[in-house]
Amino acid sequence: MTLPATMRALEASAFAIDSLKLVERPVPAPRRGEILVRIRAASLNYRDLAILAQAYLPTLPLPYVPASDGCGEVVAVGDEVTRFRLGDRVAPIYTQGWHDGKPTIEMRTKRTLGAPLSGVLQDYVAVPAEDAVIVPGHLTDAEVATLPIAALTAWSTLEEGDVKPGDTVLVQGTGGVALFALQFAKLAGARVIALSSSDEKLARAKALGADVGINYRTTPDWQVAVKEATGGRGVDIVVETAGATLDKSLASLAFGGFIGVVGFVAGYEAKIPLRAVLGPMIRIQGIAVGSRARFEAMNRAIALHGLKPVIDSTFPLARGADAFRHLASGQHFGKVVIDVAGA
Ligand SMILES: NC(=O)c1ccc[n+]([C@@H]2O[C@H](COP(=O)([O-])OP(=O)(O)OC[C@H]3O[C@@H](n4cnc5c(N)ncnc54)[C@H](OP(=O)(O)O)[C@@H]3O)[C@@H](O)[C@H]2O)c1
Structure with a gap:
């Protein structure tokens, strides 16, 4: 597959929902041990609202790309990647590097996706292959995108x-x-x-x-x-x-x-x-989300029981700011999703 040189990213240039705008960014190249994921769907968490309101990680450098939870397809792999193949459907884990047991304080404070690490409201994200999981086959991309944090x-x-x-x-x-x-x-x-x-x-x-x-x-x-x-x-x-x-x-x-x-x-x-x-x-x-091992155990339970996440609503990436406003309104029941791959 030939990858484009640039992609869309929904960027916050200030601590305000109104500052969210689509910008063009270079598509990252996966480094050794990394996979490049074409993000198809993302979901929002209360954390994403709190960060934009500067009530959480108040010194986060701007601009940044929000949101931690996504589902996508592996479209390129760096050298020495054996965990995934092209075409695999994956979800990056929220706390990068936390594979089992307890995380280190560095992982908890410096290695979380969607701030301080660049988030999933963009077409492509490169993550270490060790920091993503295969997702349950019976779920849609939108449903998978609700799993990593919530x-x-x-x-x-x-x-x-x-x-x-x-x-x-x-x-x-x-x-x-x-x-x-x-x-x-x-x-x-x-x-x-x-x-x-x-x-x-x-x-x-x-x-x-x-x-x-x-x-x-x-x-x-x-x-x-x-x-x-x-x-x-x-x-x-x-x-x-x-x-x-x-x-x-x-x-x-x-x-x-x-x-x-x-x-x-x-x-x-x-x-x-x-x-x-x-x-x-x-x-x-x-409680601080969970490890990759727990994510994989949870996915086995979700697959075995055919569990379906509750999606409240879905917004296109271009209307990402409306998705944040909807979450802030408190009207939702379940998860607010952003369709990243759609128009
Ligand atoms: N520690 C962690 O690992 C972790 C992970 C995920 C989330 N969180 C935190 O957990 C909280 C929930 O996150 P979320 O993503 O599930 O949020 P969410 O989808 O926005 O849901 C928030 C819900 O809280 C309910 N609520 C509001 N005020 C309440 C009150 N006084 N008493 C009881 N319920 C109330 C509302 O339900 P009704 O509309 O039905 O009233 C609202 O829909 C947030 O603070 C988030 O930051 C922490």
């Missing part, structure tokens, strides 16, 4: 929480991470309680398998409703995407329960009573 974070949280059949899992909201956590918890044989600001979204979460839905806007003391819904016992695992609600999550837990602290959509700070952690022997664990 799905893997949900998977890691449940794995860190030792999810078992019969457990009860609390998921907060109906965004990307929460809906994957709902789906994986059901696969694991758990009961799921879902929170949302919208009754209509709760009905959709129930159609996906949620056993109980609680509107956190009309029931601000939702921890009481969670305890009631579990006969007073509490939940085993909380997938904490809201952050500032940690005190309520603690009050929702069963003895010996687990909170995976994933996100901060309700704010970065929480005040918690230590007695609620000590006495009931609670585990609280920060």
Whole structure:
């Protein structure tokens, strides 16, 4: 295949959604050990919004190409690549270099795609062959593009929480991470309680398998409703995407329960009573997406069970800024996707 010399990239020239513009960039040549991926689809994460709002990585050099999650085809390989062949459909991993176990601090802070490393909202991306995975064959490119952060974070949280059949899992909201956590918890044989600001979204979460839905806007003391819904016992695992609600999550837990602290959509700070952690022997664990080995294990589960990610909407690359605005509006249910290969 003859590759073009230049490609389209959606570049942010300032910390503002309005600054996102299509520009022309040279197509990178894969170096030794690298693959060149023709990106077909990408998806957005809350992180991408937070970076553009300068609320996360505030000293990131401009301009930059956002977004971490993509799916594409291997169109060129550098010397010494044995892991992939031309035509393979792959997803680059978010934390480059994190293959198994725990990452180093350098990987976590300097080697993440979509800032500080150049992101996937461009036609071609070169990554080390070791830093991409083969993707489940039954999924569309758009569906695959939802996996690298949102799905893997949900998977890691449940794995860190030792999810078992019969457990009860609390998921907060109906965004990307929460809906994957709902789906994986059901696969694991758990009961799921879902929170949302919208009754209509709760009905959709129930159609996906949620056993109980609680509107956190009309029931601000939702921890009481969670305890009631579990006969007073509490939940085993909380997938904490809201952050500032940690005190309520603690009050929702069963003895010996687990909170995976994933996100901060309700704010970065929480005040918690230590007695609620000590006495009931609670585990609280920060979550940072996951390793390549976990990504591959997750993909096996997704393929075995024919699991389909929930896509809210798809925007063409040229309208990428609208995709960010849509995510910021909070109207979405599941993932917002960008069709990179389309017109
Ligand atoms: N640590 C990690 O590895 C990791 C990985 C991925 C994401 N995250 C973080 O996790 C969070 C969620 O990410 P995402 O990509 O899934 O976001 P998202 O798709 O934008 O979803 C956010 C959802 O949060 C819900 N929400 C808002 N305020 C809430 C509140 N006060 N209580 C409960 N739910 C609330 C809303 O659901 P409703 O509309 O249904 O109310 C909204 O749709 C973000 O903070 C993100 O940065 C962290």
